[in-house]
Amino acid sequence: MPSVKLPLGYADSPDERARLTVALERRWPGSGMQVETVCDGVAMLTARPSPAPFATSVGAPTAGWKANDANQVEQVVVANPGWHLVEWNPPRAAVAALLPQFDLVLRQRVAELLGVPDQPWLVSVRSTWAVDDVTGEGRLDTVTIDRMPPTKFDPAKQAERWQAFAAQLPVGGSAGWTVETDAWTGRVVLRWGRPPVLPATVDLVDLLPAEVAPSRWAELPIGVDPDGETVYIDLKAGPHCLIVGPTGSGKSVALLTLVTSALSRGHDLVVIDPIKGGLDFKSLKPWCSAWGVTLGDARKVLIAVYAEVTRRKGLLDKYGEVKWSDLDEPTRRRENVRPITVLIDETSSLFIPPDTSALRLLPADDPYRLEQEDQAAEKATIKLLVGKLAREARFTGVLLEVGTQRPDANILGGELRSNLTSVVQLSKPGAVPSREAITMALNAPEMVPAAVETFGLLDDGKSPGLAVMAAEGGTVRGLRVGYAPMRSIPALLEERGVEKATPWNLDDENLPEITLEDLERFADEEDESE
Numbered sequence: 001m002p003s004v005k006l007p008l009g010y011a012d013s014p015d016e017r018a019r020l021t022v023a024l025e026r027r028w029p030g031s032g033m034q035v036e037t038v039c040d041g042v043a044m045l046t047a048r049p050s051p052a053p054f055a056t057s058v059g060a061p062t063a064g065w066k067a068n069d070a071n072q073v074e075q076v077v078v079a080n081p082g083w084h085l086v087e088w089n090p091p092r093a094a095v096a097a098l099l100p101q102f103d104l105v106l107r108q109r110v111a112e113l114l115g116v117p118d119q120p121w122l123v124s125v126r127s128t129w130a131v132d133d134v135t136g137e138g139r140l141d142t143v144t145i146d147r148m149p150p151t152k153f154d155p156a157k158q159a160e161r162w163q164a165f166a167a168q169l170p171v172g173g174s175a176g177w178t179v180e181t182d183a184w185t186g187r188v189v190l191r192w193g194r195p196p197v198l199p200a201t202v203d204l205v206d207l208l209p210a211e212v213a214p215s216r217w218a219e220l221p222i223g224v225d226p227d228g229e230t231v232y233i234d235l236k237a238g239p240h241c242l243i244v245g246p247t248g249s250g251k252s253v254a255l256l257t258l259v260t261s262a263l264s265r266g267h268d269l270v271v272i273d274p275i276k277g278g279l280d281f282k283s284l285k286p287w288c289s290a291w292g293v294t295l296g297d298a299r300k301v302l303i304a305v306y307a308e309v310t311r312r313k314g315l316l317d318k319y320g321e322v323k324w325s326d327l328d329e330p331t332r333r334r335e336n337v338r339p340i341t342v343l344i345d346e347t348s349s350l351f352i353p354p355d356t357s358a359l360r361l362l363p364a365d366d367p368y369r370l371e372q373e374d375q376a377a378e379k380a381t382i383k384l385l386v387g388k389l390a391r392e393a394r395f396t397g398v399l400l401e402v403g404t405q406r407p408d409a410n411i412l413g414g415e416l417r418s419n420l421t422s423v424v425q426l427s428k429p430g431a432v433p434s435r436e437a438i439t440m441a442l443n444a445p446e447m448v449p450a451a452v453e454t455f456g457l458l459d460d461g462k463s464p465g466l467a468v469m470a471a472e473g474g475t476v477r478g479l480r481v482g483y484a485p486m487r488s489i490p491a492l493l494e495e496r497g498v499e500k501a502t503p504w505n506l507d508d509e510n511l512p513e514i515t516l517e518d519l520e521r522f523a524d525e526e527d528e529s530e
Helices: 014-027 067-078 101-113 155-167 251-264 279-287 295-319 329-334 347-351 367-392 414-419 435-441 445-458 486-495 516-529
Strands: 004-007 034-039 042-046 054-057 083-089 093-098 124-131 138-147 178-181 188-191 219-224 230-234 241-244 268-272 288-292 340-344 398-404 422-427 466-470 476-481
Touching (some): 067 093, 101 124, 155 178, 251 476, 279 288, 367 414
Parallel strands (some): 241 398, 268 288
Antiparallel strands (some): 054 093
16 A cells, blocks of 8 residues: 555644554554654555555644535545545544445445435445355455434335345345344444345146145145245135236246146146136146136036035035035045135136126117127126135135236225135236235235335346245245146146046036026125125
């Protein structure tokens, strides 16, 4: 380090110079820092090179400093290589320091974050480095902010800002860093953490059991988390699930993964998808007990499902049990009781009735008017039946998997929404859902900040199938959804011995009649439950 000059007004006598030399050595042991000469109140300091910072007081002129003299003092200090003003306490005190270049950059970044870019001396920052135990290379380990001006943000918001700052550090920053705040001292420590990384793809075959596993009926694997652990939807904790994702996010893939997992665990499967005609699930049709891909068929399938719920309620009453899984295995086999997964895709669109406001202008027997009125009636019936199943079916082993692009509360709300207790929210690569959209999807507002943070941590901007899962009574988990081409699913099921289904008889004479009075009662029940 070359010699530098600093204004040290108090070092103008041999005793003061000796005292300062001792103080320098204590502050920076082994540096060899000495006061060599003093001329007109200016001390010449010399030292050997050292990586450690050095700080010393800068004396004020006899008249003292004014508060707005800081920039002038800083200009005097920075004229000496490596030195910068680090504290400013007018009228009689200031501190200059030899700052490592990296800490100087950090200090300026923090000053900008805190809104004092022209007064970086109000901030004290130091960094430490370490050798990475995986790569063997040096890396930034901690950034400590010992001193800073007060901020206007509440603690939670400021913590988010520090987390974002850590993710964008000029060297080594990532979303894996943690933030520690000492409320007593005000010190903030940003500590390195290995960033969580999801696999770019997850093969569905790795999520499935080697053979049909009915005993694991309640564990539906859907993907893998950053630790490589399989993520399951726990049907015992929450039997009905909501899958949310905009076009291109992988919602249909997630639903396909879930229902394939259900079949491999001994479930019967029902598919309801009038909006897209079941195209995303067509390869599963031979394994489906019922296939409702028109409005009329969807209504019939749901009537049949509700009839099965009613039958199972009678069986539970007969055998004195509370839920279907309490029935012993011989009874379940004899009475043909297995879990039934009911997949309903594009649910919000399915529930939206056609606009019939202008139909009154057409004759009562106009074919278009009749068609639209029939659609409105079918959709209203379907919505009521789905709501009734969500309320009553959970203990009978009839389980809903509901897919939608956007769970608008005006369409998919009320008790139906509250009964979909497990939620999987998907994201398009590089297009994380807004906080508003995530809030709409999750039942628990307290989980929203964690979901937002998890998306920010895990989105690599290119890999599809990114999701967060929030379950009743659980925590938010990030995952990559399992994937297999739809045409390969039949072979996966056959390899595991999953038997093809015997389709239900949906002829009208085999279905219970749902009257207008029944529908009105269903609607009243829904209104009361809300």
